[in-house]
Amino acid sequence: MKDQITHGLENSVTSTPSKISATQVNVHYGDAHAIKDVNVEIAPNTVTAFIGPSGCGKSTFLRCLNRMNDTIDICRVTGNILLDGEDIYDRKVDPVQLRAKVGMVFQKPNPFPKSIYDNIAYGPRIHGLFKTKADLDTIVENALRRAAIWDEVKDRLDAPGTGLSGGQQQRICIARAIATAPDVLLMDEPCSALDPIATAQVEELIDELRENYSVVIVTHSMQQAARVSQKTAFFHLGNLVEYDDTTKIFTNPRDPRTESYITGRIG
Amino acid sequence: MTQTSAKQSLFAVTYHTKRRNASERRFRRYGQAAIGIGLLMLLTLAYTIVSKGTGAFQQTFVTLNIELLESKLDKKGNRDLEEMKKVSTFGYAPLIATAFENLAAEREIKTKIKAKEMAQIISKSAPSQLRDRVLDNPALIGQTVEFTLLANSWIDGYLKGRVTRENAQNNKNISVQQLDFVDELVALGVVEKRFNIGFITGADASDQRPEDAGIGVAMIGSLSMMIVVLLLSLPIGVAASIYLEEFAPKNWITDVIEVNIANLAAVPSIVFGILGLAIFINTMHFPQSAPLVGGLVLTLMTLPTIIISTRAALKAVPPSIRSAALGLGASQMQSVFHHVLPLAAPGILTGTIIGLAQALGETAPLLLIGMIGYIATNMPETVTDALLAPNSVMPAQIYEWAKRADPAFYERAWGGIIILLVFLITMNTLAVVLRRRFERRW
Amino acid sequence: MSNLAILLGIAIIATASxxxxxxxxxxxxxxxxxxxxYYGLFALICAVVPPIVLFLAWLGIAPFFTSGPISAQITPAMIPEGGSASxxxxxxxxxxxxxxQATRAGLIDFSALGDTTNLDVLGETLAAAGLIFGTKIDPAVFAxxxxxxxRYEIGHDVMTLLLLGATILGALWGLYQIRxxxxxxxxxxxxxxxxxxxxxxLAILTTVGIVFSMLFETVNFLRLHAWQDFFFGxxxxxxxHGDSELAILPLLWGTLYISAVALAVAVPIGIFAAIYLSEYATKSLRSIAKPLLEVLAGIPTIVYGLFALVVFGPFLKDWFGDGGFLGVNWMSDARSVATAGIVMGIMLIPFVSSxxxxxxxxxxxxxxxxxxxxxxxQSETIKxxxxxxxxxxxxxxxxxAASRAIGETMIVVLGAGAIARFTANPLEALTTITTRIVSQLTGDGDFNSPETLVAFALGLSLFVITLGLNIIALMIVRKYREQYE
Structure with a gap:
C-alpha cells in the first residue's frame, strides 16, 4: 500500500515544485493517534481536495498546515511540513506570521460582530500591511472583489457582517482571509453550512482563486471535490489512502477502500 | 495589494511580529498579575485573620489562693443566703488585694506597688466570680480557696506582645511597676496563658472587660436564626421554584415574578433590614432583637438565591424523565414529586447551603432590627427563649467589638471571625462534597 | 384554651378526617x-384550610376589636415626654x-384585680416572675x-370556637364529598x-413590602421635613433639637465616590483575571485559581470591614499620614474613601471576574x-x-458590581468614616447612604422624628438606584445570552 502512495506522489511531483510538502506527519490528541504517517505534496495554483468519512482526520491534517492545532493543548504534531521549502514547525517560525501566509476559512461562516469593512481590515491591521487609510481601502476593496462579493456589499461596508446571508458571510470570510495576502488558502468544509445556491457561488469562487493561490479544501461532498479540485486526497482512519489527480481518483481508484468510499459503501 | 510578506522567509521574524509578540507577553502578564493580586489579597486576609485572631483563644489567667474571710462575707456568721447576698462585689474586692499581698510576702517578691495596685492586674469580673462561687457554696467561707481568675486585658496584652513597656508609661490603666510585678508572677507560674474556653462559650462583656467577652451566646443566636431560615426558605423556595419551572404558564405574570426574583437577589441586604424593621417590628409588633425576626428577614433575603439555584437544578433534569413518567400515566404533579425533585435534590441542597452561608455572614439588616452585640448576657434556656429572647448573631457581635476601638476587643473580633469562618468553610465544603458526590451528567 | 391546645385540636380533627x-x-x-x-388527603385539606384562612382574616380584623378601641382612648396625659401613642x-x-402570663402561672388572679389594686405590688410580682417593666405602672394605663x-380574652374565646367549628365543618364537608x-x-x-x-x-409580596414599608415612612418623613432640603440640600x-439638615446629596457623593474607587480596583483586576482564566490558564490552574478567587466573594463583609478598619486604613496612614513614609500629611484618619473603596474593590473582584x-x-x-x-x-484575538x-x-x-458597591454596608460603616461633605481627596473620610441608614436606625432617637424617618427615605432612594442598575444590567446580560444561544 505504501508503494502505491509513493508511486502516486511521484507522478504529481514531476511537473511543478510543491507549495507545501508534508512528510511522515503524525498527530496525537492525548492518547488518540489521529493522523498516521501522512505524506502529501501540494502544488501551487491548484485546488486540492481532502475527502474521507467523518473522523478520518482530514480536518485535523488541514489544521496542521497553518498550525491551528497549536491552540489545542493536548494536540501533538510530529513529522515535517515544508512551506516553500521551509519547515513551518521550526522553532524559529512564529505561527502568527505563518498564518498570514496560510489563510483559513472555516466550516461555519464566522464573521466577527463588527462591520464588513472592519472584518476585512482585521488581518491587514494586525499584520500592519498598510501605511495609509487609502492603502487599507484598496486592500479591502481588492479582497472583496476577488471574493466576488464587492458588488453586493460595496454600499454597506459599515453594516455588521453578521447581518448578511450565509453565502455572503462565507464569502466575506474568504475575502477576510485573502486580505492578508496569503500564498495558501485552507478551507475546512466551507460549504457545509450553506444552501445549494450559495454553495455554487462559493465553488465558483474557489475555482477563480486558483489563479493566485494554492487552495486546500476539506469536503464531505465527493461531487464538490470532483467539481472544484484538480488533486484529491482520500483519508481513512487517520491514513492517507490515496492521493492523485481528481479525475483519476474518481474514475480509476487504485485502492479498494477508495473505491468503496466513492461508490458509497463506506462513509 | 501589497505582497511584502509573500517574499519573506518564514524564519525571519519581522520587527512588526516581534512587537506584536511583546505585546502578547505583556497582555498575558497583566492577566497573571490580576490573578496574582486576587490570590495575594486572599492570602493577606487569611494571614491577617489567623495571626490576629488566634490570640483570642488564649487568655492570661492568674491562680490565687484567696482567704474567704467570714468577717467580710457573712458578718453574722449564720450562713443566711439572703443576708450574704447583701454583700456586693465591692465587699469581695479587698479579699483579692489581700491575697496578692500575702502572695508577695510569701514568695518574697520585691515590688513597690501597693496591694490595691497588685489587684488591678486582675479582671474587673473577678469579684463577681468570687461572689457567685461563694453564694453557690456558702461552706467555702472561712477557708482559703484556690481561684483561677482572668487577668486584666492590659496584662493579657502584655503577655501577648500587644502592650509594651513603652506604651505602658503613658497609659493610665497600667504602670511599668505592675508589669515588673507580672514578670515576677509569670516566673513563679502564678500568671500564665491558657486555652480560653470562655471565649467560645461565653457572652459579651462590658467595654471595661474585654478579657471576659465571649462569642458563645451570639453563636446560639446565629444558630437559632439559621434554623428559622432553613425551615422557612427551603420549603418555600423549593415550592416557588417548582411552580415557576414546571407549572407556571408563560405569561406576563410569570415574567414579572421572574424579573422580580432576579432583582431581589441583587437588592442590598440593608434594604431587607429596613423592611424587617418596618413590617415585622413596627407594624406586626414582633419582639425586637429576636432571632426569629432575624430569621424572617434573612429568609426573605435568602429566598431568591435558593429559588435561582433550585430552578437551575430542576432545569438540569432532562425532559425525558418527565415524559417517561407522564407516559406511564403519572400526573404532572406526580412526575415532579416522584422523579424530578429527587433527581434535583443534590443541586437544591447545595444551593440552600450556599444561601444559608450567605445569611450566616450577614450583618447590616440584623443591626436594624436590634440584634446588636451587647444585648444578651446569658445563654437562652428554652427553645422559646432561643427564638424570641433578645440575642445577637456572630457577625453583629464582631461588629460590636470592632466599634469599641480597643486592641483587646479587636483581637476578639478577629477570633470571632475565625469561628464564623470555621462555620462558613464547613458549610461550603459540605456543599462542594454534595455536588461532587451526587453530580449527575445527563 | 391555650394556643397549643387549639393547634392540637385542629391536628386531631385533621388526622381523624x-x-x-x-x-x-x-x-x-x-x-x-x-x-x-388521596381521598384521605382531600379530607385533611378540607379540614385544615378553613381555619388557616379564618385565622389570617382574624389577624387582619382583630386590631379593630382589641387594640383599636384602646388606642383611641389613650389621652395625651398618658404619653410620657418624648414618647408617642404607639x-x-x-x-x-x-x-x-x-x-x-402571670395569671396562667398562678402568681396573680386577673379577675381579682380591680381599680384598687396596688400597682407597685403588682409590678414587683411581675418582676419576680421575670416580667420587668422599666417604669412605674400608670393607673390610667392600667385601666x-x-x-x-x-377584649383580648373575649376575642380569643370567639376565635377558638370559630377555628374549631370551621375545622369540623370543613372535615365533614370533605368527607361528604368523598365517593x-x-x-x-x-x-x-x-x-x-x-x-x-x-x-x-411571595417574591412579589416581598418587593411590594419593601416598596410600601419604605414609601409609607418616607411620606411621613417628607411631612415633617422639607423635601427641597432632602433632595437638593x-x-x-x-x-x-430639631432643625436638622438632612440632604441626600453629600451622602450620594460619598456613596458614588467610594463605589467608583471600588470599581476602579475591581473592574481591571476582575476582567484581566477572567481573561486569563478563560483564555490562557491551563485546566489545572483554572480549577484551583477560580474557586480561590470566588472565596473572596464568600467572605462576610464584616471581615472586610474589620480588615479596612484595623489593617488597611492604618497601613495607608503609615504611608500618607502625618509622619508617614512618604513624608506627606494627606491623611488624618485611618478611615477614608480609599480605605473603604480599595477593600470593597477586593471584595468585588470575583463578582466581576466570575x-x-x-x-x-x-x-x-x-x-x-x-x-x-x-x-x-491570542491577545489580539481577545482585544x-x-x-x-x-x-x-x-x-x-x-x-x-456597581449596584453591589452602592448597597454595601459593613465595609463603609467600619472603613469610610462618618463625615458628610463634598471632598475629592480620596484620603479623607466620607460617609455613605448605607452608613447613615445604620446610624439613624440604631441610634436611640424617637422613631417618629425626621432624624430617624430619614433613614427610610434614604433606603427608598438606595432601593430605586440599585433597582435601576439591576434591571438595566439584567436586561443587557439577558439580551447578550440570547444573542449566542
Whole structure:
C-alpha cells in the first residue's frame, strides 16, 4: 500500500515544485493517534481536495498546515511540513506570521460582530500591511472583489457582517482571509453550512482563486471535490489512502477502500 | 495589494511580529498579575485573620489562693443566703488585694506597688466570680480557696506582645511597676496563658472587660436564626421554584415574578433590614432583637438565591424523565414529586447551603432590627427563649467589638471571625462534597 | 384554651378526617379513581384550610376589636415626654401579656384585680416572675390594660370556637364529598398547585413590602421635613433639637465616590483575571485559581470591614499620614474613601471576574478560530474580537458590581468614616447612604422624628438606584445570552 502512495506522489511531483510538502506527519490528541504517517505534496495554483468519512482526520491534517492545532493543548504534531521549502514547525517560525501566509476559512461562516469593512481590515491591521487609510481601502476593496462579493456589499461596508446571508458571510470570510495576502488558502468544509445556491457561488469562487493561490479544501461532498479540485486526497482512519489527480481518483481508484468510499459503501 | 510578506522567509521574524509578540507577553502578564493580586489579597486576609485572631483563644489567667474571710462575707456568721447576698462585689474586692499581698510576702517578691495596685492586674469580673462561687457554696467561707481568675486585658496584652513597656508609661490603666510585678508572677507560674474556653462559650462583656467577652451566646443566636431560615426558605423556595419551572404558564405574570426574583437577589441586604424593621417590628409588633425576626428577614433575603439555584437544578433534569413518567400515566404533579425533585435534590441542597452561608455572614439588616452585640448576657434556656429572647448573631457581635476601638476587643473580633469562618468553610465544603458526590451528567 | 391546645385540636380533627376519608373508600368494591391516600388527603385539606384562612382574616380584623378601641382612648396625659401613642399602646400590650402570663402561672388572679389594686405590688410580682417593666405602672394605663385584657380574652374565646367549628365543618364537608368516583387526586393536586403558586407569589409580596414599608415612612418623613432640603440640600447635619439638615446629596457623593474607587480596583483586576482564566490558564490552574478567587466573594463583609478598619486604613496612614513614609500629611484618619473603596474593590473582584468569565466563555470558539486563522496573536484575538463581542455582557457584570458597591454596608460603616461633605481627596473620610441608614436606625432617637424617618427615605432612594442598575444590567446580560444561544 505504501508503494502505491509513493508511486502516486511521484507522478504529481514531476511537473511543478510543491507549495507545501508534508512528510511522515503524525498527530496525537492525548492518547488518540489521529493522523498516521501522512505524506502529501501540494502544488501551487491548484485546488486540492481532502475527502474521507467523518473522523478520518482530514480536518485535523488541514489544521496542521497553518498550525491551528497549536491552540489545542493536548494536540501533538510530529513529522515535517515544508512551506516553500521551509519547515513551518521550526522553532524559529512564529505561527502568527505563518498564518498570514496560510489563510483559513472555516466550516461555519464566522464573521466577527463588527462591520464588513472592519472584518476585512482585521488581518491587514494586525499584520500592519498598510501605511495609509487609502492603502487599507484598496486592500479591502481588492479582497472583496476577488471574493466576488464587492458588488453586493460595496454600499454597506459599515453594516455588521453578521447581518448578511450565509453565502455572503462565507464569502466575506474568504475575502477576510485573502486580505492578508496569503500564498495558501485552507478551507475546512466551507460549504457545509450553506444552501445549494450559495454553495455554487462559493465553488465558483474557489475555482477563480486558483489563479493566485494554492487552495486546500476539506469536503464531505465527493461531487464538490470532483467539481472544484484538480488533486484529491482520500483519508481513512487517520491514513492517507490515496492521493492523485481528481479525475483519476474518481474514475480509476487504485485502492479498494477508495473505491468503496466513492461508490458509497463506506462513509 | 501589497505582497511584502509573500517574499519573506518564514524564519525571519519581522520587527512588526516581534512587537506584536511583546505585546502578547505583556497582555498575558497583566492577566497573571490580576490573578496574582486576587490570590495575594486572599492570602493577606487569611494571614491577617489567623495571626490576629488566634490570640483570642488564649487568655492570661492568674491562680490565687484567696482567704474567704467570714468577717467580710457573712458578718453574722449564720450562713443566711439572703443576708450574704447583701454583700456586693465591692465587699469581695479587698479579699483579692489581700491575697496578692500575702502572695508577695510569701514568695518574697520585691515590688513597690501597693496591694490595691497588685489587684488591678486582675479582671474587673473577678469579684463577681468570687461572689457567685461563694453564694453557690456558702461552706467555702472561712477557708482559703484556690481561684483561677482572668487577668486584666492590659496584662493579657502584655503577655501577648500587644502592650509594651513603652506604651505602658503613658497609659493610665497600667504602670511599668505592675508589669515588673507580672514578670515576677509569670516566673513563679502564678500568671500564665491558657486555652480560653470562655471565649467560645461565653457572652459579651462590658467595654471595661474585654478579657471576659465571649462569642458563645451570639453563636446560639446565629444558630437559632439559621434554623428559622432553613425551615422557612427551603420549603418555600423549593415550592416557588417548582411552580415557576414546571407549572407556571408563560405569561406576563410569570415574567414579572421572574424579573422580580432576579432583582431581589441583587437588592442590598440593608434594604431587607429596613423592611424587617418596618413590617415585622413596627407594624406586626414582633419582639425586637429576636432571632426569629432575624430569621424572617434573612429568609426573605435568602429566598431568591435558593429559588435561582433550585430552578437551575430542576432545569438540569432532562425532559425525558418527565415524559417517561407522564407516559406511564403519572400526573404532572406526580412526575415532579416522584422523579424530578429527587433527581434535583443534590443541586437544591447545595444551593440552600450556599444561601444559608450567605445569611450566616450577614450583618447590616440584623443591626436594624436590634440584634446588636451587647444585648444578651446569658445563654437562652428554652427553645422559646432561643427564638424570641433578645440575642445577637456572630457577625453583629464582631461588629460590636470592632466599634469599641480597643486592641483587646479587636483581637476578639478577629477570633470571632475565625469561628464564623470555621462555620462558613464547613458549610461550603459540605456543599462542594454534595455536588461532587451526587453530580449527575445527563 | 391555650394556643397549643387549639393547634392540637385542629391536628386531631385533621388526622381523624384523613383516616376516615381513606376508610370511606377502602371498603368499596367499586374501582377508585385515585389512590386511597388521596381521598384521605382531600379530607385533611378540607379540614385544615378553613381555619388557616379564618385565622389570617382574624389577624387582619382583630386590631379593630382589641387594640383599636384602646388606642383611641389613650389621652395625651398618658404619653410620657418624648414618647408617642404607639409606644404607650405597645406598653399596654406588654403589660397585658405579662398579667395574662402571670395569671396562667398562678402568681396573680386577673379577675381579682380591680381599680384598687396596688400597682407597685403588682409590678414587683411581675418582676419576680421575670416580667420587668422599666417604669412605674400608670393607673390610667392600667385601666386601659384591663379593658384590653377583657377584649383580648373575649376575642380569643370567639376565635377558638370559630377555628374549631370551621375545622369540623370543613372535615365533614370533605368527607361528604368523598365517593369512589370522586377525582380526589386532581382535587388534592389543585390545592397543592395553589400552594406552590402562593410560594412563588411571595417574591412579589416581598418587593411590594419593601416598596410600601419604605414609601409609607418616607411620606411621613417628607411631612415633617422639607423635601427641597432632602433632595437638593447640601448639608447633612442631624441634631436632636430639631432643625436638622438632612440632604441626600453629600451622602450620594460619598456613596458614588467610594463605589467608583471600588470599581476602579475591581473592574481591571476582575476582567484581566477572567481573561486569563478563560483564555490562557491551563485546566489545572483554572480549577484551583477560580474557586480561590470566588472565596473572596464568600467572605462576610464584616471581615472586610474589620480588615479596612484595623489593617488597611492604618497601613495607608503609615504611608500618607502625618509622619508617614512618604513624608506627606494627606491623611488624618485611618478611615477614608480609599480605605473603604480599595477593600470593597477586593471584595468585588470575583463578582466581576466570575460573570465576565462566563460571558467570555459564551463567545463562540468559531470567532476565535477565525481570528487565529488570519494570523492574529491570542491577545489580539481577545482585544479585537472576544472582548468587543463580550462587551455588553461585561458591562452588565460591571453594573451588577456597581449596584453591589452602592448597597454595601459593613465595609463603609467600619472603613469610610462618618463625615458628610463634598471632598475629592480620596484620603479623607466620607460617609455613605448605607452608613447613615445604620446610624439613624440604631441610634436611640424617637422613631417618629425626621432624624430617624430619614433613614427610610434614604433606603427608598438606595432601593430605586440599585433597582435601576439591576434591571438595566439584567436586561443587557439577558439580551447578550440570547444573542449566542
Amino acid at each position: 384523613y383516616v376516615l376519608g381513606r376508610y370511606k373508600v377502602a371498603g368499596t368494591s367499586q374501582t377508585l379513581h385515585s389512590l386511597p391516600r 409606644l404607650v399602646m405597645a406598653d399596654i400590650q406588654r403589660l397585658a401579656n405579662g398579667v395574662m 386601659l390594660t384591663q379593658d384590653y385584657i377583657v 369512589p368516583s370522586f377525582w380526589a387526586r386532581n382535587a388534592v393536586e389543585r390545592v397543592l398547585r395553589l400552594v406552590l403558586m402562593l410560594a412563588a407569589g 447640601l448639608n447633612w447635619a442631624p441634631n436632636f 460573570l465576565s468569565d462566563d460571558i467570555i466563555n459564551a463567545v463562540p470558539q468559531s470567532l476565535r478560530d477565525g481570528s487565529y486563522g488570519l494570523g492574529a496573536t 479585537r474580537v472576544v472582548l468587543p463581542a463580550a462587551l455588553p455582557g461585561i458591562v452588565g457584570a460591571i453594573l451588577l
